Amino acid sequence: MRKSMQFLIIFVVALVCLTVKINAADSTNWTTVSQNDIERALQRVYNEGIAKNVIIFVADGMGLTTSTAARIFGKGEEGFLAFDKFPHIGVIKTYSANKYVADSCSTATAMFCGVKANQKTTGLDSTVDHADCNGSLNPQARVPSILKWAQDVGKSTGFVTTTRVTHATPSALYAHAADRNWECEAVIPESSKICKDIARQLVEDLPGKNINVIMGGGRQMLLSNVTERNNDPIDTWSCYSSDGRDLIRDWKDDKAQRHVSYAYVSNNGELQSLDTNTEFVLGIFANGHLNMDHARDRSSSGMPSLENMTEKAIQILQNNKNGYVLMVEGGLIDFGHHRGHAKQALNEVVRFSDAIEKALTLIENYASETLVIVTSDHSHSLVFSGYANRGDSVFGVAQKSQYGDFKNYTSLLYATGGPNNYQFTVENDTVVRLDPGLEDTEDFEYSQQAAVLTDEVTHSGADVLVYAQGPQAHLFHTVHDQTYIAYVIAYAAKIGPYSDGLEFKRYKTWIGMVLVEKFCFWFSVRLGSVIISVFTLIQSAVWFMICLISFYNLKDVTEYLHSLIRNLSLRGRFFKSLASDPRTYLILMIIYFNLMITSCILLLYGAFNCRRKFLIPFIALDLLYIIFLLIHHIFLMIALKKQDIGLGVLITYSNIGGFVCLYLLYMWISVISLYQLLKELEIQSEHQLFKCRSENILIPVRPNHTKY
Numbered sequence: 001m002r003k004s005m006q007f008l009i010i011f012v013v014a015l016v017c018l019t020v021k022i023n024a025a026d027s028t029n030w031t032t033v034s035q036n037d038i039e040r041a042l043q044r045v046y047n048e049g050i051a052k053n054v055i056i057f058v059a060d061g062m063g064l065t066t067s068t069a070a071r072i073f074g075k076g077e078e079g080f081l082a083f084d085k086f087p088h089i090g091v092i093k094t095y096s097a098n099k100y101v102a103d104s105c106s107t108a109t110a111m112f113c114g115v116k117a118n119q120k121t122t123g124l125d126s127t128v129d130h131a132d133c134n135g136s137l138n139p140q141a142r143v144p145s146i147l148k149w150a151q152d153v154g155k156s157t158g159f160v161t162t163t164r165v166t167h168a169t170p171s172a173l174y175a176h177a178a179d180r181n182w183e184c185e186a187v188i189p190e191s192s193k194i195c196k197d198i199a200r201q202l203v204e205d206l207p208g209k210n211i212n213v214i215m216g217g218g219r220q221m222l223l224s225n226v227t228e229r230n231n232d233p234i235d236t237w238s239c240y241s242s243d244g245r246d247l248i249r250d251w252k253d254d255k256a257q258r259h260v261s262y263a264y265v266s267n268n269g270e271l272q273s274l275d276t277n278t279e280f281v282l283g284i285f286a287n288g289h290l291n292m293d294h295a296r297d298r299s300s301s302g303m304p305s306l307e308n309m310t311e312k313a314i315q316i317l318q319n320n321k322n323g324y325v326l327m328v329e330g331g332l333i334d335f336g337h338h339r340g341h342a343k344q345a346l347n348e349v350v351r352f353s354d355a356i357e358k359a360l361t362l363i364e365n366y367a368s369e370t371l372v373i374v375t376s377d378h379s380h381s382l383v384f385s386g387y388a389n390r391g392d393s394v395f396g397v398a399q400k401s402q403y404g405d406f407k408n409y410t411s412l413l414y415a416t417g418g419p420n421n422y423q424f425t426v427e428n429d430t431v432v433r434l435d436p437g438l439e440d441t442e443d444f445e446y447s448q449q450a451a452v453l454t455d456e457v458t459h460s461g462a463d464v465l466v467y468a469q470g471p472q473a474h475l476f477h478t479v480h481d482q483t484y485i486a487y488v489i490a491y492a493a494k495i496g497p498y499s500d501g502l503e504f505k506r507y508k509t510w511i512g513m514v515l516v517e518k519f520c521f522w523f524s525v526r527l528g529s530v531i532i533s534v535f536t537l538i539q540s541a542v543w544f545m546i547c548l549i550s551f552y553n554l555k556d557v558t559e560y561l562h563s564l565i566r567n568l569s570l571r572g573r574f575f576k577s578l579a580s581d582p583r584t585y586l587i588l589m590i591i592y593f594n595l596m597i598t599s600c601i602l603l604l605y606g607a608f609n610c611r612r613k614f615l616i617p618f619i620a621l622d623l624l625y626i627i628f629l630l631i632h633h634i635f636l637m638i639a640l641k642k643q644d645i646g647l648g649v650l651i652t653y654s655n656i657g658g659f660v661c662l663y664l665l666y667m668w669i670s671v672i673s674l675y676q677l678l679k680e681l682e683i684q685s686e687h688q689l690f691k692c693r694s695e696n697i698l699i700p701v702r703p704n705h706t707k708y
Contacts, residue, residue, distance in 0.1 A: 044087055046474045047368060047470060047471045047472070047473065047474075048471070048472065049368065049369060049471045049472075050369070050471060050492065050493065050494055051323075051369060051370065051371035051470060051471040051472060051489075051492035051493045052322075052323035052366070052369040052370065052493070053317075053318070053323045053324050053325070053326075053363070053366070053369065053370040053371070053493075054146070054150075054323075054324075054325045054326070054370070054371045054372075054373070054489050054492065054493050055314075055325075055326045055327075055328065055359060055363070055370065055371070055372050055373070056111075056146075056325075056326070056327050056328070056372075056373040056374075056375070056485070056489065057083070057328045057329075057330070057352070057355070057356055057359075057372070057373065057374040057375070058108075058111070058169060058327065058328070058329045058330070058375060058376065058377055059329075059330045059333050059349060059352050059374070059375070059376045060104060060163070060169055060329060060330060060331045060332075060333050060334035060376065060377055060378075061333045061334030061337050061338075061345070061376065061377070061378060061379070061380045061459070062330070062333050062349055062352075062376040062379070062380075062464070063376065063378075063379025063380055063382065063460055063462055063464055064379070064462070064464070064465060065379070065380075065382045065383065065384045066333065066337070066345060066346065066349060066379070066380060066382055067081065067349060067465075068384060069342070069346055069382070069384055069394050069411075069412060070345075070346040070349035070350055070353075071084065072394045073343075073346045073347070073350065073394050073395075074346070074347075074349070074350035074353065075350075077390060081349070081350075081353040081356075082353040082354070082356040082357040082360065083353065083356055083374040083467040084467075086372070086374065086467035086468055086469045086473075087468075087469055087473065087474075088467070088468045088469065088473040088474050088475075088476050088477065089465055089466065089467050089468075089476065090465070090466045090468075090476030090477055090478060090479070090480050091463050091464075091465060091466075091478070091479040091480065092375060092376075092463060092464050092465065092466050092479075092480055092481075092482050092484075092485070093463055093479065093480070093481050093482060094107055094110075094377065094378045094379070094461065094462075094463065094464055094482055095116075095461065096110070096116060096117060096118065096119050097116040097117055097118045097119075097126035098118045098119055098126070099119045100461045101378070101458070101459050101460065101461035102119065102377075102378050102459065102461070103119050103120055103168065103180070103378075103459065104167075104168035104169050104180075104334065104377050104378065105117070105120060105121065105122035105168035105169070105171060105172055105180040106118060106119050106120070106121060106122075107377035107378050107482060108122065108168060108169045108170075108171070108172035108173075108377055109121070109122055109123055109124070109143065109172045110481070110482035110483045110485075110486075111172075111375070111377065111482055111483075111485045111486060112145040112146050112147075112172045112173055112327070112486055113143040113144065113145050113146075113172060113486060114143070114483045114485075114486035114487050114490075115143045115483060116481075116482075116483060118130055120179055120180050120181075121136070121177065121178055121179070121180070122168065122171045122172045122175055122176070122177050122180050122198075123142060123143060123145065123171070123172050123174075123175050123176040123177065124136055124141050124142060124143065124176055124177075124178065125141050125143055127140075127141050128141045128178055129178070130178065130179060131178050131179045131189075131192070132178045133178050133191070133192035133194060133195040134194075135178065136176055136177060136178040136195060137194070137195065141176075142176040143176075144207075144496070145172060145173045145174065145207070145486075146173070146325055146327075146486055146489050146490065146495070146496070147159075147173045147174060147207050147211060147325060147327075148174075148206070148207040148496075149490060149495035149496030149499065150324070150325035150493065150495050151206075151207050151210050152495065152496075152499065153322070153494070153495050153499050154320075154322040155320060155322050155323045155324050155325055155493075155495070156212045156213075156316075156317045156319075156320040156322075156323075156324040156325075157207070157210070157211050157212055157213075157317075157324065157325050157326070158211060158212050158213030158214065158215075158313050158316070158317050158324065158325075158326045158327075159173055159211065159213070159214065159215075159216075159326065159327040159328070159329070160213065160214075160215040160216060160283075160306070160309040160310055160313050160326075160327075160328050160329070161215070161216040161217075161327075161328075161329040161331050162216065162217075162289065162290045162306050162329065162330060162331045162332045162348075163216060163217060163218075163289045163290070163329065163331030163332065163335070164183065164216060164217045164218030164221060164235070164238065164286075164288055164289055165202065165214055165215070165216040165217065165218045165221075165222075165284065166183040166184075166198045166199050166202060166218045166221045166222075167183070167216075167218070167289075167331065168180045169329050169331060169377060170216065170327070170329060171183075171198050173207075173211075173327060174201060174202055174205070174207050174208035174211065175198045175201040175202065175208070176201070177195070177197075177198050177201070178192075178195065179192075180198075181238075181239065182195065182197050182198055182239075183197060183198045183199055183218070183221045183238060183239040184197050184198075184199050184220075184221040184239040184240070184241040184243075184245075185197050185200075185239075185241060185243050185245075186239050186240055186241055186242055186243075187239045197221075197239075198221070199218070199221040199222050199241070199245075199247055200245075200247065202214070202247075203222070203247040203250050203251045203254070204247075204250070209251075209254055212279060212280055212281065212316065212317060212320075212324075213280075213281050213283075213312075213313045213316055213317060213326070214281070214282050214283065215281070215282075215283035215284075215285070215304075215309045215312075215313065216283070216284070216285070216286075216290065216309075216331075217235075217284065217285060217286035217287065217288055217289050217290045218284060218286070218287075218288065219248075219266075219284045219286065219287045220234060220235060220238075220239070220240050220241060220287045220288065221238075221239055221241055221247075222241070222245070222246075222247040222248050222284060223241065223245065223246055223247065223248055224241045224242050224243055224244050224245045224246070225241075225242055226240075226287055228287070229287070230297075230301075231291060231296075231297050231302070231303075232286050232287055232291075232303075233287065233288075234287055234288070235287055235288020235289065237288070238288055248264060248282065248284065251264070251282050252264060252282075255279075255280050260279045260280055261277070261278045261279045261280070262278060262279065262280040262281070262282075263275070263278045263280075263281050263282075264281075264282045264283075264284075265281065265282075265283045265285075266283070266284060266285060267285060267300065267301050267302060267303070267304075268297075268298070268299065268300050268301065268302050268303065268304050268308070269300030269301065271283060271285075271304050271308060271309070271312055272300070272308075274312055274316075276312065276315040276316050276319070277316075277319060278316060281312075281313075281316060283304075283309065283312075285303045285304060286303060289331065289332065289335060290303050290304075290332070291303055292332055292335075292336070292344055292347070292348065292444075293305055293306075293332075293347060293348060293351045294344070294347050294444055295444075305351060305354075305355075306328065306330055306351055306352060306354075306355040307351065307354045307355040307358045309328075309355075310328050310355040310358055310359055311358050311359075311362065313326055313328075314326065314359060314362045314363065315362070318362075318363075318366075323369075323493070325489070325493065325495075328355060328356075328359070330348055330349070330351070330352030330355070332344075332345075332348045333345050333348040333349055333352065334380070335348075336348055337380040337382065337457050338456045338457050339418070339420075339447075339456065339457070340414060340417045340418055340420055340421040340447040340448060340450065340456070340457050341444065341445060341446065341447060341448075342382060342395065342412045342414075342448045343395055343442070343443070343444050343446065344444055345380075345382075346394075347444070356372075356374060359372070360372070367469075367470065368470070368471070369470075369471060370470050370471075371468065371469075371470035371471050371472060371473060371489065371492045371493065372468065372469050372470050372473075373466060373467070373468045373473075373476075373485065373488075373489070374466070374467040374468070375464060375465065375466040375467070375485065376464040376465070377464075377482075378459045378460065378461075378464065379459065379460035379461075379462040379463075379464055380414075380457060380458075380459060380460050381414050381415035381416050381457060381458055381459070381460045382412060382413075382414060382448075382457075382460075383412070383413040383414065383415060384411060384412060385398065385409075385411065385413060386398020386399050386409060386410070386411050387399055388411045392411075393441075393442060394411055394412065395410065395411070395412060395441050395442050395446070396410065396411065396441055396442070397409070397410055397411075397436060397437050397441065398410060398411040405432060405433055407433055407434075407435045407437075408435050408436055408437035409436065409449065410436050410441055410448055410449070412448050413448055413449055413450065413451070414448050414449070414450040414451075414457050415450065415451055415452060415458075415460075416450055416451070416452045416453075416454050416457055416458045417447070417448075417449075417450025417452070417453065417454070417456070417457050418447075418450075418453075418454065418455055418456045418457065419453065420447040421447045421448060421449060421450035421453075421457065422449075422450055422452075422453040423436075423447075423449045423450075433449070434449075436449060463479070466480070466485065468488075470492075471492050472488060472491060472492035473492075475488045475491070475492070476488065
């Protein structure tokens with residue numbers, strides 16, 4: 001008995017010690033994790049360089065609840081998705097121009113074009129209502145996208161998506177349509193047939209025809225009368241072309257006529273064997289959307305994953321030495337949510353994360369010049385609730401209801417849903433909820449329960465997050481409107497409204513924002529080149545007079561100038577009159593010193609105030625100016641000393657000719673600069689785009705994209 005008591009005491013003590021040790025280890029673990037996070041935060045350095053490349057990943061329908069649940073599903077609650085560790089995060093407001101809860105094309109227009117649009121319109125500003133064909137034809141209402149801006153400065157462009165290439169999100173990159181459903185001709189009403197469908201805009205118009213990489217689904221919009229294929233049914237939810245079109249052939253013909261390399265791919269095998277030196281690639285892998293990743297055919301004749309398409313797109317686009325802009329959409333996240341299948345949606349988020357991870361690996365050698373943005377267009381009405389234990393499946397039962405029916409409910413629910421989600425029945429004249437504990441909630445086809453019955457799960461109006469790394473990623477730092485994303489991309493890559501390379505300094509002033517705005521624009525003007533050029537001539541003449549007056553009285557100065565004028569026509573006498581006066585040496589020294597100082601001022605002016613594209617010509621002219629003055633001065637002093645009239649006359653005329661040429665070059669650059677200024681002021685007047693900074697704060701005002 002005594003031995004048994006001793007053994008029990010030892011066991012209890014050991015158990016207590018083990019528990020204390022586990023708790024201590026657990027405490028130490030969280031301390032270490034938190035301290036490591038602080039160390040990383042303290043070591044963070046802002047990348048204020050220019051983004052040669054931009055990759056924007058859009059997870060269609062991924063709200064914060066979705067990303068949280070997907071992280072737990074794919075990586076565990078202590079794990080991280082590929083974008084979770086990005087150093088900069090902001091919050092994005094997703095409302096459209098006329099709705100609290102937005103759809104995908106109006107949010108895409110905000111993200112890619114920088115303008116809030118009305119629901120169900122794409123690539124248009126808010127002056128165009130849904131289905132207003134005539135309004136969409138107004139050039140003033142059509143807004144360009146980040147792909148158009150990138151093409152204008154010589155960058156390659158591309159997009160890949162798991163949806164149709166004519167679907168809501170990608171359409172805002174290249175199309176201008178009053179109805180997102182006008183993906184082909186079949187659904188456009190007779191009264192609106194004047195408007196070109198989205199598929200034709202992609203192939204026939206700019207910037208669509210200049211997009212280097214296009215990958216996704218949507219064959220039935222590009223090609224008439226397509227048929228079902230193995231694991232590739234006709235998409236009955238969308239448009240089905242029947243006008244005899246073959247836009248894939250038209251796309252090939254256009255590239256052949258332009259004498260550029262191109263390739264059309266339609267399955268896994270063709271994509272994998274694709275030559276990455278090809279300039280233009282069209283990949284259409286499905287009649288409608290691509291299949292969900294869990295259900296797709298992974299063979300060579302099947303459909304590629306988002307990761308596969310992203311990898312090839314980057315390998316092709318990175319061949320352009322000017323850089324590229326790429327949009328990658330995980331579009332089936334939204335599709336899974338709309339159908340009320342949470343596991344499908346979350347699995348697509350995990351695959352979306354895999355695509356980002358692959359991209360980060362591919363750009364590793366030039367990550368410092370690549371801006372990577374991950375965001376969502378909108379959220380969904382997914383709810384993560386209950387008090388499930390850690391380690392339980394996120395798709396499983398959370399607990400029993402504590403009131404009412406006392407039945408099980410799952411951790412994931414929907415606020416709204418279709419008939420498959422509205423799981424209620426009538427028993428004994430009473431409406432009762434079905435018990436999910438009797439269902440296989442781990443199945444990809446399982447439909448989470450919803451509180452309100454409608455045709456499908458609806459979007460949410462909640463804010464979404466934006467994650468970023470790379471040049472200017474720190475500009476995402478607080479709550480932003482969705483339009484802000486387009487302007488961060490433009491500012492970082494120096495495209496679109498920032499393509500002129502103007503860098504607005506941080507002005508700190510007590511005068512007020514109005515004066516700051518004026519100073520920002522007027523000091524961005526390069527009129528100084530004109531002013532300094534004229535000032536150089538005037539200043540030289542003044543110095544010449546000062547030098548004369550310092551050695552002569554006013555009467556002698558007058559006679560001296562008259563003598564120079566009288567002898568001007570006689571080259572020899574004119575030069576002898578200069579050489580015979582010993583004070584001429586000192587006068588020339590002072591004049592040349594003055595000109596050299598002015599030249600140095602011009603050099604500094606060009607370096608600090610000139611436009612980047614005018615900087616090299618200014619510096620070259622300044623250096624040439626200084627060298628010219630030095631050489632001329634040396635030879636002139638030799639000529640004066642030897643009183644070599646011929647050499648002196650030659651140098652004098654070369655001096656005049658050289659100065660005339662240099663000043664003409666200065667004036668030419670200045671005129672171009674002035675023209676650019678007037679162009680800016682016109683844009684400023686019409687677009688009200690204020691890009692100045694005050695107290696280190698960027699102040700944007702919504703532009704009217706008439707000219708961009």
